[in-house]
Amino acid sequence: MMTELRLVGSSVSPYTRKVRALLRYRRIPYQFVRAGGRESEALPPAPLPLIPYVVLPDHNGELTEVMADTTPIINRLEDDYSARAVRPMDPALAVIDALLEEFGDEWLAKCMFHFRWSKLADTETSSSYLAYAMNMTAAPEQGEAFAKMFAERQISRIGVVGSNETTGPLIEESWERYLNVFDRHLQNQSFLLGSRPGAGDYGCFGQMTMLVLTDPTPQSVSRRISPRAFAWTEAMEDHSGLEVDDADWIDLDTPPETLKDLLCEVGRLFVPFMLENANAVASGDKMLECELDGRPWVQEAFVYQAKCLTWLKERYDNLGEIDKARLDNVLSGTGCEALFANKGDRDEKLHSE
Template sequence: MAKLHRLHGLTLSYFTGKLEAYLRVKGLAYEFIEMDSADFRKCAQMTGIAQMPQLETPSGEWLTDTSAIIASFEALNTAPALQPSTPLARFFSLLLEDYFDEWLWRPALYYRWRFNDDARLMSAQIARSLLRDIPGPFFAKRLYILHRQRRVFLHDDGITRANAKAVEALFLSTLEMLEPIFALRPYLFGHRPCEADFALFGSVFRHFSHDPTPQDLMRQHAPQTLAWAARLWATTPATLHSAAPIDATPTDLDGFFEELGASYLPYLGANAEALRTRQRRVRANLKGGVFVTKPSLYHLHCLNVLKRAFAALEAADQHIVAVRIGASAALLKGPVSEIGLALETRKSNPTDRAWRH
């Protein structure tokens, strides 16, 4: 019997859900390993980074960072192709992947840990899974998770009473933009999914459509998006056998490019500058809210990846990117950060994400 990939994560985890969906659609057989604390430590020893998910390949190689894992599999050019076929569309898919990964986690974690019903339910689930090998009473483990997650994903992420409504506005405006798209076609770019779909899936499937408060909002406002999440989970290689390749970027995605140009790319630029000048805090502006957080080494890495992809485009395609994104496209130009380069040459991955779920 052939060895399987072994996916280590949690069934309620944002990025675990993203990678699991990719493996299913790609037709890559895998065994799911629900992490406990011992497995979490073991995976961190193997890869040099404590995060989830982690993928153990049949050859014994260990992989982490979902964006890098997907890129490595797509580089093998095996069917079904889950990247756009043209450089410009591929860049826009990568840009949306990064935006959905790194900007939607704020509302995803906000809804999970801000509201009592959601927080009690999810802290209990994590205590029963990740901490199942830790001795002690269940109520103590649940309270530890509850306080830890609220500290990391609310307080440390700069969420306050003054800016909470901005987080909710981002979630609702995202649903508003998605609904007509999924009423028109099965996936974001066309008739087959790509990186952007899998990144969006992480927050929608494992958070927004699962946790009580955002789930209720989705039932009311986003039935087409709920149907897309179920459709992507059910997609197989056979489903995509005759699907046309993605060779263009639909114009109804421009609302997302406008939003990332207004908030996410300026934040990436401010974060890079804060790291360069050794500032202890960085400010992000989002839907009229101001968020003050610690600078992120991983987000510097994200900007480096986008800069490399942008530099690889022909001049005419770079012009189209600038037109569709706006003035913030200037942040994609220029050399990658020397700090980021130093991180990327380390043995461990250039990531500093706290484990998100």
């Protein structure tokens, strides 16, 4: 009997929800283990103090191999399990899928963190139940003390993810625009790249579990703009019963017009942010100060996001010339093409906007 992998995390973690829903859809046997519980302590330790992580069986069926970071986890699962893949077979379309995954993981995460820890109602709502997610039997006074401590810690970190008085309005506007284009796009198909979910869907879904389902301020925006987003996020939790085949991906050579609209939103703030951040990291700058969409943006430079950009560029660089041309045709005019331009062209585009 095959040993089931272990997913160690928390149901209140958007990244845990991302991987757990993906495992369900892919019908990969797994057991979910609550981080910090007795069961997780019996497993090999996490490589980083982050959740989620997975513990994989070795060739003897022993749970010995540990992996963290959701994108590498998904890539490993793609290698180990062929059925119901979340990376499109079309390599050019797979680059768009990877871009949408990073947009969810890195930009919608900014939206989530901003609303949750800069708005009093959202801070009170989330911190009040997070204590019990960690310890279900905690006494009320323990829960209140933990909620206060956790909220103070998260609020102190809010600048790290780029939420401050300067950037806050841009983040909130981007959430509204995303919901508008997301709603229009899903009138054509059930998922971002067709009639089956990709990794990009799961990247966006993870953050939307908080933005759409639990946190009152972004949820109220979502209810007003896109009730469809609530239904979609609820449904994404478990698509294990959805039957799919390779024809369910969109044809990149005849994409719906709303895909271009979605990519324009990705290219409006997220792409220039990623490029400016990578430049700051490469220069050794501690702070990133730039303009996004003609407005000032300031935050700490983020090394991890520079690594994410490298992963995206590697996917593009590995394409053949025909697939590069097909992808370039779709990205042209969206702002996303700047990700894959040579450095001289990229710098000229960035500073002409």
